[in-house]
Amino acid sequence: MTPAALIATVGGVGYLRPAPGTWGSLAALPLAYGIHQVGGFPMLMVMTVLCIGFGIWATEQMTKGQANHDPSEIVIDEVAGQWLALWAISYPAWSHDIAISALWPGWIAAFVLFRLFDIVKPGPVGWADRKEGPVGVMMDDVIAGVFAAIGVAALAGFAHGVLGL
Secondary structure (H helix, E strand, C coil), X not given: CCHHHHHHCCCCHHHCCCCHHHHHHHHHHHHHHHHHHHHHHHHHHHHHHHHHHHHHHHHHHHHCCCCCCCCCCXXXXXXXXXXXXXXXXHHHHHHCCCCHHHHHHHHHHHHHHHHHHXXXXXXXXXXXXXXXXXXXXXXXXXXXXXXXXXXXXXXXXXXXXXXXX
16 A cells, blocks of 8 residues: 555545445544544644645545546545544643543534534535545545534533533
């Protein structure tokens, strides 16, 4: 496997069937946990940015000369988007010195909301998905991840502020 294929498929996770995008999002969870444990939110933030950059490169390498600019085995975009969704729990856990595992409802919400936005592709997510090339491949998931992070923060605000949980 080439370095580009290793990155783009997240070590081959993208070849799992059915639903390789969901497998990619699931693979992102323990990776994010490990990154957060080692370096907190700052490290997750840096790794997310690097993931986007390397994802664009790897996607470009894998799709060069192909008609399909977004093959299903490329799941590095799901990892980047899922990590962005997890920023909504990584930052508060890091800044308030809370074990990130204690925020388990946020993990579930981040996963479900990210997959929802990635599949339904509302507004800007769909716009980015229609863009040709590796940036388009990555950006729809980046935008879905941002939407999911906003949703997780809103749900946490409701749960803690309104419901008092």
